[in-house]
Amino acid sequence: MSDQRRRVITVALMLSNVMSGLDNTIINTALPRIIADLHGIEYTGWLVAIFLLGTAVSTPLWSKLGERRGNKLAYQLAAACFLLGALLQGCAQQMSFLLTFRLLAGIGNGGMVSLPYIIYSDLYPNAHKRLKVLGMVSAFFTTATILGPLFGGWIVDALSWRWVFYINIPVALISIVLIQIFFLDEKKDRPARRVDLGGAICLSFGVVALLLGTQLVGSASLATALLIFAAALIFSGLLVIIERRAEDPIIPGRLFKNIPLVVDFTLFVLIWAAMSAYSVYAPMWAEGLMATTALVGGMTQIPGAFTDMLGSLSVEKMRRRWSAYQVMLATCWLLAAGYLAMAVAPRYFPYWGILLAGMLQGWGHGVIVQPASG
Known part of the structure; x- marks a missing residue:
């Protein structure tokens, strides 16, 4: 070629x-x-x-x-x-x-x-x-x-x-x-x-049931929410059974025998969940409560994108002085402080406060992903 x-x-x-x-x-x-x-x-x-x-x-x-x-x-x-x-x-x-x-x-x-x-x-x-x-x-x-x-x-x-x-x-x-x-x-x-279609189907229905049950908590009856959570649990059980028998499982069971890898996965899920929540609701906060334009609302995402890059570039230097555990622990505390400020913020939280929270979540993602994968 x-x-x-x-x-x-x-x-x-x-x-x-x-x-x-x-x-x-x-x-x-x-x-x-x-x-x-x-x-x-x-x-x-x-x-x-x-x-x-x-x-x-x-x-x-x-x-x-x-x-x-x-x-x-x-x-x-x-x-x-x-x-x-x-x-x-x-x-x-x-x-x-x-x-x-x-x-x-x-x-x-x-x-x-x-x-x-x-x-x-x-x-x-x-x-x-x-x-x-x-x-x-x-x-x-x-x-x-x-x-x-x-x-x-x-x-x-x-x-x-x-x-x-x-x-x-x-x-x-x-x-x-x-x-x-x-x-x-x-x-x-x-x-x-053989393609693991059974595993893909059970994974899909299990995740959808979990999301739907979480969505209905507080808006539907307790019995309805518990029924949907039970369905999510059933599909999860079926997924485990199918994956053990699958020739090429969509989620290999051997991954869960590696405890450090499980910890990394859990950390990734938590960080991505927090980052996704900010990415979705920060523009809505700016446009809905501050009456900004869509352009200004979208600009809430910019500081985090830059600090994400800076965080990932700074990891190597930080790990020369501290261990990966220390870097991740300090960053998690920093992230917690930023999200706590957003959680207890009054209705008319200043725009610069949203930008600061975005910078913290971007930095946290950039820093944590590197040590956890290293």
Whole structure:
């Protein structure tokens, strides 16, 4: 394969990072307008959670499809799924339809965030060159994450919230076309193992039941909430049974025998949950309580994106003086202080206070992810 062809394929795959990075942040600035237009403020969290659910469950399934039918076809199908989801989200007239199409986009996103890394390993057998490319990929994603809130705020103010979804359509089309023209997928003799559909189904229903039960606490009867939590527990039990028997489980049981890894996973979940909560509700706070524009509301995400980078770059220097445990413990206390301030903040909390909390959560994410994975 020529270097020119390899570079074009790399750019096409990097566009998936742009789309994923934009979608992760651009929608947060549009949430207040979406809720005002389609109503259903109780489903605010679902707009984020259902996208992540589709991504999490579909990611291993896309890799299996790549093994069976080739990574080129798998990636194009994933990008097409994301494209269709973006188009339908922009056309949605009801919150229920928007949630359904958001799930569809999340399923496509699962392939777009995983398959490129498999393809990179084939395009760049040399580890040194591959690391350079992965560094560029990370830079693309970070740039899209930073520009997403600004771009999204401008789009919502100038056009409509629907365009935060439409904007991904031409990007996805360009990526699909470039891959079709320049990527010659080489067939490899890989043993095709049975896809763990049972595990994926149980995981999906279990997580949905858990989210739904949590959503209904305080708004529905105790019996209803307990019944849904019981369903989540049943699906979790079935998942354990299925995964023990699966040839290639979606969640390998051996992972849970590694206690440090379990601790890392737990820490990641808590940090991501807190960061997602801030990303969703900070723009709503600014736009709803402070009557700012969507652009100014989206700017609440910018300080955290920069401190995230600074935090990750500072980890190596901090670990020369302190252990990973000390770094994580101090950062967790710092995060707790920032979120506690947001939790007890009065209704007219100053805008700079929201920005400061964003800086703390960004720094915490950047610092903790590095030591926990090191």
